[in-house]
Amino acid sequence: MKWQRIPPFFAAWCLHAATLTVASSNLQVTFTNADVTGITNVLTGEQYLRSPSSNSQTDLVLLQSTGQQLAPAGPWTVNAAGTSASLTMADSGRAITIAVSIDAATQQVVVNLDGKASHGGVQFLEWGSTGFDMNIGRFILPGQGGVALTTASFSASSYNGFYGTYWEAPLSLFQTARGGVAFYSTDTNSLFKDILMSANTQQTANQQIQTEAVAPWAQATEAGPIEWRIAAYTGEWQNGARIYRDWHNAKFPPAPVTGARAWVNNIRTVVQASDNPYDNSTLDALANVLNPSQTLLYLVQWRSQRYDTDYPDYNWIPSAPNYIAHAHQLGFHVLLHANAMGVSSTNADYASVSQYQMRDPSTGQLVGWLWSDPPSTPNRFAGINPAASAYRQLLISRLTPAIQNLQADAIHLDAGACVNDANGLIQGMNCWQGLEQLQKDLLSAFPSLVIGGENTNDSIAPYQDLSQPLIWAANQSPDLTPPFRLAHTCSTITIDTHISARSTRIALDSSPRSHHTRARPCFRRSARP
Amino acid sequence: MLSTLRTPVTAATQPDMARYLNAIHAFENYALAPAWDTPWNGAGMVYKGSGGATASITDTGTLIQFSLQQGASSTTLYQRVHAINQIDSPSSVPNWPAFTGTMTMGLDPSVQYWLDSTPKNTSLPHVTDLPAGAKIGLGAGTLVTPQFSYFTIVPPSSAGFDFFANLWLANLGITYQGQDYPFGDGATAFGGMLTVGGVTRPAIAAFPPWMTKPGGDVFIEYTVPLPAGSSTLNFAAGMDDSDSGQHQGTMTFKVEVNGTVFWEQDLSPDAWQPASVDLSAWSGQTVKIRFVENPGPGGPYAAFGGWSTLQLSTASPSYFDPITISSTVATSNIIATGGVVGVKQRKRERLRSPFQRLCFAVREFVAATRRQNRRRLRGRAVCRCGCARAVPI
Numbered sequence: 001m002k003w004q005r006i007p008p009f010f011a012a013w014c015l016h017a018a019t020l021t022v023a024s025s026n027l028q029v030t031f032t033n034a035d036v037t038g039i040t041n042v043l044t045g046e047q048y049l050r051s052p053s054s055n056s057q058t059d060l061v062l063l064q065s066t067g068q069q070l071a072p073a074g075p076w077t078v079n080a081a082g083t084s085a086s087l088t089m090a091d092s093g094r095a096i097t098i099a100v101s102i103d104a105a106t107q108q109v110v111v112n113l114d115g116k117a118s119h120g121g122v123q124f125l126e127w128g129s130t131g132f133d134m135n136i137g138r139f140i141l142p143g144q145g146g147v148a149l150t151t152a153s154f155s156a157s158s159y160n161g162f163y164g165t166y167w168e169a170p171l172s173l174f175q176t177a178r179g180g181v182a183f184y185s186t187d188t189n190s191l192f193k194d195i196l197m198s199a200n201t202q203q204t205a206n207q208q209i210q211t212e213a214v215a216p217w218a219q220a221t222e223a224g225p226i227e228w229r230i231a232a233y234t235g236e237w238q239n240g241a242r243i244y245r246d247w248h249n250a251k252f253p254p255a256p257v258t259g260a261r262a263w264v265n266n267i268r269t270v271v272q273a274s275d276n277p278y279d280n281s282t283l284d285a286l287a288n289v290l291n292p293s294q295t296l297l298y299l300v301q302w303r304s305q306r307y308d309t310d311y312p313d314y315n316w317i318p319s320a321p322n323y324i325a326h327a328h329q330l331g332f333h334v335l336l337h338a339n340a341m342g343v344s345s346t347n348a349d350y351a352s353v354s355q356y357q358m359r360d361p362s363t364g365q366l367v368g369w370l371w372s373d374p375p376s377t378p379n380r381f382a383g384i385n386p387a388a389s390a391y392r393q394l395l396i397s398r399l400t401p402a403i404q405n406l407q408a409d410a411i412h413l414d415a416g417a418c419v420n421d422a423n424g425l426i427q428g429m430n431c432w433q434g435l436e437q438l439q440k441d442l443l444s445a446f447p448s449l450v451i452g453g454e455n456t457n458d459s460i461a462p463y464q465d466l467s468q469p470l471i472w473a474a475n476q477s478p479d480l481t482p483p484f485r486l487a488h489t490c491s492t493i494t495i496d497t498h499i500s501a502r503s504t505r506i507a508l509d510s511s512p513r514s515h516h517t518r519a520r521p522c523f524r525r526s527a528r529p
Numbered sequence: 530m531l532s533t534l535r536t537p538v539t540a541a542t543q544p545d546m547a548r549y550l551n552a553i554h555a556f557e558n559y560a561l562a563p564a565w566d567t568p569w570n571g572a573g574m575v576y577k578g579s580g581g582a583t584a585s586i587t588d589t590g591t592l593i594q595f596s597l598q599q600g601a602s603s604t605t606l607y608q609r610v611h612a613i614n615q616i617d618s619p620s621s622v623p624n625w626p627a628f629t630g631t632m633t634m635g636l637d638p639s640v641q642y643w644l645d646s647t648p649k650n651t652s653l654p655h656v657t658d659l660p661a662g663a664k665i666g667l668g669a670g671t672l673v674t675p676q677f678s679y680f681t682i683v684p685p686s687s688a689g690f691d692f693f694a695n696l697w698l699a700n701l702g703i704t705y706q707g708q709d710y711p712f713g714d715g716a717t718a719f720g721g722m723l724t725v726g727g728v729t730r731p732a733i734a735a736f737p738p739w740m741t742k743p744g745g746d747v748f749i750e751y752t753v754p755l756p757a758g759s760s761t762l763n764f765a766a767g768m769d770d771s772d773s774g775q776h777q778g779t780m781t782f783k784v785e786v787n788g789t790v791f792w793e794q795d796l797s798p799d800a801w802q803p804a805s806v807d808l809s810a811w812s813g814q815t816v817k818i819r820f821v822e823n824p825g826p827g828g829p830y831a832a833f834g835g836w837s838t839l840q841l842s843t844a845s846p847s848y849f850d851p852i853t854i855s856s857t858v859a860t861s862n863i864i865a866t867g868g869v870v871g872v873k874q875r876k877r878e879r880l881r882s883p884f885q886r887l888c889f890a891v892r893e894f895v896a897a898t899r900r901q902n903r904r905r906l907r908g909r910a911v912c913r914c915g916c917a918r919a920v921p922i
Contacts, residue, residue, distance in 0.1 A: 051711075236571075238569060266560070268531060268553065270531050289550055290550075
């Protein structure tokens with residue numbers, strides 16, 4: 001075993017059969033097969049992993065198992081240029097390639113992964129790190145509004161998973177007293193990604209990252225390719241989060257909140273208007289205790305149809321126009337609730353977009369809200385993939401009268417929980433990309449409109465001015481509290497959104513309660529030195 | 530992050546709303562926004578605002594505080610206490626019925642409480658002395674009104690130790706020739722299902738080392754805080770049925786406390802062997818309980834063995850003497866019924882003779898006990914009539 005130092009002397013490799021250690025000026029990472037089994041933060045002198053599991057964290061999971069275990073097809077090898085080391089893990093029907101290099105500019109370790117199978121049925125590609133020393137650190141994740149996983153978290157539950165919309169940015173931080181290590185993805189294809197944290201022995205934990213194959217899985221032969229980066233930092237967790245935020249801001253600049261949209265920068269409070277019918281006197285009372293110009297009124301029950309029924313009917317109740325006009329007179333701004341993907345099967349519009357109703361990636365079953373309930377269920381609706389331009393045009397056409405006549409300042413796009421749609425890519429886009437395009441289309445049609453969403457992630461955040469974190473989901477699982485320190489600000493700093501209008505509870509700090517967040521200005525401000 | 534309200538807004542003078550609006554007005558007046566790019570120095574959240582104002586949310590571990598700083602001055606926007614049973618502060622927990630002028634007591638450490646600068650309400654009956662660790666069962670029956678007061682006193686938690694949940698926190702290792710080594714050499718330990726004598730149970734299972742150090746021990750060592758009072762470790766040990774063909778004879782199982790063996794037995798895979806270890810000698814202390822498996826007489830190669838029905842049972846001492854309650858009623862009318870203190874002021878005032886008062890007290894005792902049983906409280910009756918002291922206000 002010997003070290004090779006590669007010009008221009010920013011990386012060093014140490015290869016020993018199935019083990020690779022790569023060192024930059026910031027960190028040293030050891031791979032056993034494809035798993036990360038050692039991390040040293042050179043900046044702080046800390047080692048983060050110990051007692052790694054002997055169980056492989058790397059796999060290509062198929063709908064039907066091959067019954068075999070992936071094994072190295074050969075030793076780690078460095079390419080001729082000395083810039084990258086690679087390994088292939090394979091069995092008779094699957095192969096995962098992993099290539100490791102150093103980014104000279106950032107001194108980050110760059111890991112490129114790809115998983116392929118000889119037949120369809122690929123679900124996802126797993127890759128992980130094992131042995132995080134929970135005695136010296138904690139995980140901080142932009143998941144479910146922001147969580148910190150500590151020893152108490154793993155005592156209460158030996159397994160914590162964040163899937164799909166519950167992982168709001170492909171970032172994880174392992175934070176100690178002196179610094180930490182960040183894992184983040186530079187994926188620009190909005191691939192569906194999940195992160196799973198599990199307890200290991202000896203008070204250590206494993207991190208497993210999943211990259212889902214593009215559905216339908218039955219036909220999928222590949223998961224990936226995808227790039228992950230490992231970065232060391234010193235100081236507080238915010239320093240680690242900024243690594244990803246700055247990359248994301250540079251790659252996906254947020255839509256400007258200037259001109260007619262600049263008012264949202266001034267908002268400090270969101271008030272859900274719950275009176276029904278709307279009563280102007282409640283606005284007068286509200287204006288006595290809050291500054292209207294800093295207050296956003298969130299109207300949920302403004303439609304003539306009951307909540308969550310008969311989408312995309314966006315006609316309004318009689319009291320709405322006068323109420324909104326009075327709100328504007330007092331200086332309030334108004335946010336109207338809408339549904340990003342919902343079309344009721346009983347609505348006449350359903351027929352024209354039913355072909356785009358999303359399907360489960362594994363079973364191909366249609367998905368929607370309460371979809372397994374009888375069709376007569378009033379608040380049952382289909383989830384239509386916004387990647388379909390026909391649907392986006394339909395939704396905008398149905399929203400336009402309301403936006404124009406009611407003079408809405410903002411639209412809240414509820415139920416933005418995308419599915420890895422078994423219909424496959426629609427017009428070259430998956431659901432997240434479609435939702436992003438819907439936001440763009442709305443902004444194109446209404447340049448003054450401010451856009452909010454029920455949840456958020458790295459794909460849709462650039463065009464989201466307000467969002468509602470999925471903290472409520474965790475709140476519904478009391479077993480997760482206190483191990484999950486909910487509403488960790490990590491989610492906000494990294495993907496920069498968040499409003500919530502489900503709770504009236506007081507929540508200004510990171511206690512386990514819902515809260516509104518408007519992070520776009522923070523995101524943007526930080527992007528502009 | 531934006532604060533949230535719902536219309537119609539309740540009276541702005543209502544304490545919870547007033548506290549909330551006070552914080553919101555700080556956000557409005559100083560345009561506070563998260564300070565993502567300045568050091569937080571361990572704070573939970575830091576805001577920057579207009580005119581150089583800053584605000585921060587800090588947590589000392591027992592006190593969460595949201596403070597606004599303007600120049601040299603600092604204003605507390607709100608405070609909450611948590612992870613604490615008593616707090617030395619003249620500030621008040623709204624509507625909390627256990628306090629003195631400088632202390633609030635009987636708090637549940639798992640709950641967060643607002644701490645306000647508003648004066649404590651001494652006009653209502655309230656507990657003025659309570660043993661450390663005892664909690665006021667607010668939400669479990671305690672109710673204080675000018676006409677009627679009912680206190681539920683919850684003894685200090687005697688919740689057992691969860692050996693399964695704490696497995697990953699346990700010290701796992703192997704012992705060879707009297708020397709402890711890190712976990713390895715083929716040794717295994719996990720929480721799962723184990724079948725012994727045909728009976729499958731959730732168990733902490735382990736397999737002794739077999740690669741280079743066959744014949745050594747595998748151990749699972751927990752650090753266990755024991756409550757005051759007598760404690761007993763109950764468990765059952767056994768050797769997995771599936772390994773009976775590979776391992777000859779019995780395996781040795783041991784339980785050590787602070788390095789001393791208190792239970793040891795050679796077991797075959799016939800049945801789960803129930804056993805217990807008295808831990809009363811370590812009342813109130815933190816001990817190291819080590820579960821050990823060795824190939825034993827049938828070695829050096831081992832089999833899977835395990836530990837099931839792990840339970841730490843505790844008999845807590847009495848906690849309810851003294852409990853002091855401030856009241857305008859006579860001492861003889863205070864009833865303490867083992868964690869339940871009932872005071873019916875006006876009704877009792879009409880009871881004239883001592884006999885009438887005694888009968889009433891007995892009826893109240895019975896009623897309170899029934900209520901207590903209904904709520905499945907575990908408070909024990911440790912006081913009789915008159916043992917609690919009434920302090921004139």
